[in-house]
Amino acid sequence: MSTEPLTAERILEATEEVLRRHGPAKATVVDVARQLGVSHGSVYRHFRTKSALREAVTKRWLDRTTRELSSIADDEPENAEATLRAWLAKLFDAKRRKAGDDPQLFATYEVLLAENSEVVEEHITELVAQIEQIVHWGVRRGQFTALGPDAKVARAVFDATSRFHDPAYAPQWRKVEIMGEFGAVVNLILGGLRLPPSPAA
Numbered sequence: 001m002s003t004e005p006l007t008a009e010r011i012l013e014a015t016e017e018v019l020r021r022h023g024p025a026k027a028t029v030v031d032v033a034r035q036l037g038v039s040h041g042s043v044y045r046h047f048r049t050k051s052a053l054r055e056a057v058t059k060r061w062l063d064r065t066t067r068e069l070s071s072i073a074d075d076e077p078e079n080a081e082a083t084l085r086a087w088l089a090k091l092f093d094a095k096r097r098k099a100g101d102d103p104q105l106f107a108t109y110e111v112l113l114a115e116n117s118e119v120v121e122e123h124i125t126e127l128v129a130q131i132e133q134i135v136h137w138g139v140r141r142g143q144f145t146a147l148g149p150d151a152k153v154a155r156a157v158f159d160a161t162s163r164f165h166d167p168a169y170a171p172q173w174r175k176v177e178i179m180g181e182f183g184a185v186v187n188l189i190l191g192g193l194r195l196p197p198s199p200a201a
Contacts, residue, residue, distance in 0.1 A: 006038055008046050008056070015057045020104055024111040029053065055119055058112040062123040065094045066130075073130035080138030081190050084157075087134060088186055091127070092164040092173075099170040110167050128154050135193070144193045157189055 004010070014035040018027045029050050033040040047053035069090055077083035099106045113120050132154035138144030147153050163169045164182050172178060 006036065006042055006046070010036065011043055011046055011053070012057050012060050015053060016061075016105065019057070019108045019112075020102070023104070024054070024108050051115075054112055055116045058109065058116045059119045059123075061109055061112075062119065065091070065098075066123065066126050068094055069127065069130055073133050076137050077134065080134055080141060080143045081194070084131070084134045084138070084193075085186055085190065087130065088157075088161055088164070088189075089182075092161075092182055095165045095167070095170075096173045099167070099173060106167070106170070110170075113167065124158070128158050131157050138193065147193065153193075160189055161185060 011032065015027075015032050018031045018035055021027075022031060029043050030040045032053070033043050036043070043053070047056060069087060072083060072087045072090060098109075128151070132150045135144060135153050135157070136150045139146050139150065161182075163172065164178075164185070175181075
């Protein structure tokens with residue numbers, strides 16, 4: 001048995017390894033406990049059910065992306081357009097790396113994402129809030145046109161780029177021309193944000 005203190009973080013790390021090895025259909029709490037060298041009861045003291053454990057490991061995975069992006073969105077930019085472009089590019093890069101570097105685990109998380117819709121919605125809300133912050137700064141600095149409430153504009157930007165961050169589109173991310181297509185969509189979005197509102201009829 002392990003003598004190292006059992007923490008939630010250690011359990012989540014072990015769960016990720018077990019999911020990578022066995023997949024979501026076959027992975028069990030007993031497998032996680034065996035990986036850690038503890039009893040499965042010890043795992044249940046931190047996560048009361050298998051579902052709670054799977055939800056927590058899904059949130060941990062998504063939170064990595066949120067933290068990566070916050071380094072761009074947290075400080076008021078001199079150039080909101082360049083910042084939004086960089087943020088969207090980093091989001092796409094993070095998703096592509098997850099899909100390409102560890103395809104077994106990525107496939108596993110696609111299953112877990114479908115199970116944990118509330119965790120996914122919370123993640124999306126956090127990402128949209130980061131876009132909203134950048135849009136707000138752009139409008140305040142006179143770099144973006146106020147096309148509507150910042151939150152609605154941010155959600156529209158997120159939805160318009162879904163092909164480049166929604167795991168359902170992951171097979172397309174390996175296409176040779178995908179970066180050109182991504183750039184075209186981002187240019188269109190930024191062009192729209194720069195345009196003055198149409199004159200009243």
